[in-house]
Amino acid sequence: MRWGTPALQQHLAAGPLPRATPQWSEWAAHRAHITAHTVPYIGEPPPIPDTQHQYVALQIARTAIGDDGWHQNLPEITVYCTASAAPDRWLVDQLQLTEAAGQP
Incomplete structure (x- = not known):
């Protein structure tokens, strides 16, 4: 994992x-893939960055699409990411995924 x-x-x-759920069976029946x-x-801003850490939040809209x-x-899910400074680049240090606010 380079990042x-x-x-x-x-x-x-x-x-x-991950555990297989009935939803996975439905996706398999349609030979589906997920686009993101x-x-x-739009929400609470992430913490203010410093020289060693950057903070990013984004939302991901996903759709299951079947071959048929x-x-x-x-x-939608919200991803909160903390990146830490490395000698030549930033590396992801922490990830937190949650369902986006207002989603079921």
């Missing part, structure tokens, strides 16, 4: 694997 810190890599590797588009984040023409809009 993540070792701490983020360890966190992601140790985290729980970022949209401007079926499609389903999925709830």
Whole structure:
């Protein structure tokens, strides 16, 4: 993982694997894939950056699209990201995903 810190890599590797849900079965039946588009984040501003940390928040609009023409809009999610300074670039140190405000 070129964009993540070792701490983020360890966190992601140790985290729980996604569980198959009935929704996954529906997606499989339609041979669906997920498209994602970022949209401007409108909400509480992230903390003020300093020389060692940058903070970013964005919303992601997602749609499941089947090979048979079926499609389903999925709830938007908000991603909060903390990046830490490395010698030659910024690396993602923390990620938090939540359903976007106002979503079911």
